[in-house]
Amino acid sequence: MTLKVMLAPGRYVQGPGALDHMGEQLEILGLRNPLILVSPSAKKAVGAAITRSLEARGLAHAFVDFGGECTRVEIERIKNVCIQGGHDAIINCGGGKVLDAGRAAATRSALNVEMVPPEHIPDLGAGVACINVPTVAASDASTSSVSLVYTDDHVVEATMLFPSSPAMVFVDTTVIAASPVRLLVAGMGDALATYFEADMCLRTGSPAVVTRSHSTRAAQALARLCFDLLMTYGVQAKREADAGVAGPGLEAVVEANILLSGLGFESGGISGSHAVGHGFYHVAEFFASPRYHGEVVAYGTLTQLMLEGRPPEFLKTVFDFCRAVGLPTTLEELTLTDTSDEVIERVALAAARDVVLISSMAGASSQPDELGRYYDHRVIFNAIKAVDVFGREYGA
C-alpha cells in the first residue's frame, strides 16, 4: 500500500476562558441546537460557562448525563435523546469514556476492527456533528476518530473507527489548569510516545493503525513538534499547573498533549511504547494503585528507546524530563509491588503478542511463532529491566 492519509478535526479551539466563545464558534459551524453530554465532574467544571455562552447567542440546547460506561446500550440511549430533541450536534464534555460514547452516538456509522474481518455498523449514531470538550489533558483521545466500547463488565468489546473526525475540539485551558496535575502529567506521558512511535512506523514502512495507510510529512513534523514542546515547556507547564495557572507553558503542553499527540498517533502510527505500556495492564493486580494510560505508556516509551539502542546521552535527556515532571522511570515509581522476573516476563510476553502495536517495531515478524509472539519477548524483558537500572542510576 502506498497511500498516505492524514486525519484531523475540522476545527481546533484552545485558550483560557475559551468556553465563553462556545456560542459564536457553534454559529460559525452553522449549529443551533446541541445536545451536551456531561459526566458529573464535567458538568460542574464547564456546564455553567457553556449555558451562559449559548444563551448569550440565543442558541437552544439540552444537557444529558453520562451513564458511566461507554457501552452499545449507552450509545443507543444518547443517540435517541439526540434524535428526539432534534439536536444538530453532540458536545461531549469530560474524560475518555464520555468522549468515546458521545462520539459514537453522534457519528452515523463505524467499523469495529476488534473483529476479523472488521464489523460494519451502519446505524450506530444520530449522524450529527461531534464536538469534544476535554476537561482534562490526560490523553490525546479527544482529537481522534476512534472509540473504545466496553461490556457492562468494563471489558473492551469493540474498537470503533469512524468515517469522520470530530467537527470541533474545544479546550478551555482555565479548566485544564484547575484539573488534577497528575492527569496533565499523564497526558505528557502519552504525548512522549508520539514522535518515537510515528518515527518507528516511518522507518519500518508500517501503516498507521487508524488510517491503515502511511504517514504524510505533515504528520511526521507534527509528531516531532509534539516532542520538542514537551522538552521545552514540560517542566514549566507542570509548575504552572501546580499553581493552577493557564500560562504559556501550560498552553504549549496542552497543545502537545491533545492536538499534536492526537494528530501524530492517528496519522503517524503507534508502536512498541503502547505495546509495552498496555503490557503492564496484564499485571494490574501488582500495582499499589491504578496507573493512568499515559503513565504506563511513558515507561513503555523509555523501553522502546532502550530497544532502539539509543545512546546514553539521549536517554538521559528523556529520563531527566520524566523525572522532572513526575513520570515513572523505575518499576518502583510505577508502584509495581512485585518486580520479580516472572511478573516482568508476563508484561514482555503480552507486549510481544500484541500484533496491532508491536508489529511496526524494527525486528518484529509478520507471523506469530509457536508462543504467539511477533517479537522476541526476552529482548523486551531485558529492555524493561534496563529502563529500571538506568532510572535508578539517575535517581540516586
Ligand SMILES: [Zn+2]
Ligand atoms: Zn495513548
